[in-house]
Amino acid sequence: MIAASQPDRQPDGASPASRPARLVADDRGRWQRELADAITSPAKLLAMLDLDPALADAAIAAGTGFPLRVPHAFVRRMRRGDPRDPLLRQILPLAAELTTAPGFVADPLAEQASIATPSLLHKYQGRALIITTGACAVHCRYCFRREFPYADQAHDNPRQTLALAAIAADPTITEVLLSGGDPLSLSDQRLSALTTTVLHTNHANEIDDEVCSAIQKLRQPHVTLLNQAVLLAGVNDSVDALAELSQKLFRCGVLPYYLHLLDQVRGTAHFDVCQSRAEELVGLLAARMPGYLVPRLAREVPGQPAKVTLAPRLPLAL
Numbered sequence: 001m002i003a004a005s006q007p008d009r010q011p012d013g014a015s016p017a018s019r020p021a022r023l024v025a026d027d028r029g030r031w032q033r034e035l036a037d038a039i040t041s042p043a044k045l046l047a048m049l050d051l052d053p054a055l056a057d058a059a060i061a062a063g064t065g066f067p068l069r070v071p072h073a074f075v076r077r078m079r080r081g082d083p084r085d086p087l088l089r090q091i092l093p094l095a096a097e098l099t100t101a102p103g104f105v106a107d108p109l110a111e112q113a114s115i116a117t118p119s120l121l122h123k124y125q126g127r128a129l130i131i132t133t134g135a136c137a138v139h140c141r142y143c144f145r146r147e148f149p150y151a152d153q154a155h156d157n158p159r160q161t162l163a164l165a166a167i168a169a170d171p172t173i174t175e176v177l178l179s180g181g182d183p184l185s186l187s188d189q190r191l192s193a194l195t196t197t198v199l200h201t202n203h204a205n206e207i208d209d210e211v212c213s214a215i216q217k218l219r220q221p222h223v224t225l226l227n228q229a230v231l232l233a234g235v236n237d238s239v240d241a242l243a244e245l246s247q248k249l250f251r252c253g254v255l256p257y258y259l260h261l262l263d264q265v266r267g268t269a270h271f272d273v274c275q276s277r278a279e280e281l282v283g284l285l286a287a288r289m290p291g292y293l294v295p296r297l298a299r300e301v302p303g304q305p306a307k308v309t310l311a312p313r314l315p316l317a318l
């Protein structure tokens, strides 16, 4: 993740990952409109995808508190009539979210303990993270901040000024991550001082020509783009899916950086891939790809000085 100067932006709204950094006059406001038009009705989504309308009841029940939200652009990349589509699985609330599972809790990363100043998380040496907003273009069902108390960590301007002052007062901090929510949903003014570009892509189907051309606009000469994915059962838990993701990212000029093990937040047990299977997958990936296309398999362990890297490591059997 590399901080870079701020590309031209249009005011306020939330942002899909595919939003171009530099909008031409005709595009003015397009991404804001697109986000305002995001689909929040399960019945509407199911109808658009030719899926069984009976799935809507579970989606409404499981979406209480963290409802369905997905922009049309993401839906367009889904296969119609396929309830197992890997992009759909990331956004459609399922009855499985209502079941409890041991070890799956509200704040799996113990983030509440790392809040130094409201909206500032300081977990690791030299690096701090600002919660810039609670808004996201997409509601990812596996989100580890799905129960984050954004209202208490208000990211309004005065609080952010306090957070920035705390960063300025701490000379050990050399890197600041903008997080949320989606920091690219902020207005130009609020992002004018800082830009961090992170891509967050879990499945190759999310990257089509439109996304790739938006990435080209972000790839100004001094900007490095890295992707972090979460390993998700039923979405990308196969060597083929991971290999295709790495290759497609690289073709668009993005390097795979992290592959995270799922943070065990309540309601997401159906996405879990166990550590040994995850290590095996990344080992198999390492056996068939060049090193720069193999993401680091990482787990966040509260209290550790950095994310714990588990793989790649060639399986001994190979």
Ligand SMILES: *Cc1c(COP(=O)(O)O)cnc(C)c1O
Pocket (backbone or CB within 6 Å): 001, 121, 122, 123, 124, 127, 128, 129, 177, 306, 307
């Ligand atoms: C992951 C993370 C970092 C550090 O990211 P690296 O790329 O591993 O340096 C810093 N702060 C928080 C809160 C994080 O979750």
Ligand code: SF4
Pocket (backbone or CB within 6 Å): 135, 136, 137, 138, 139, 140, 142, 143, 144, 145, 146, 180, 181, 182
């Ligand atoms: S914070 Fe990230 S993972 Fe969570 S819903 Fe927003 S975009 Fe998805």
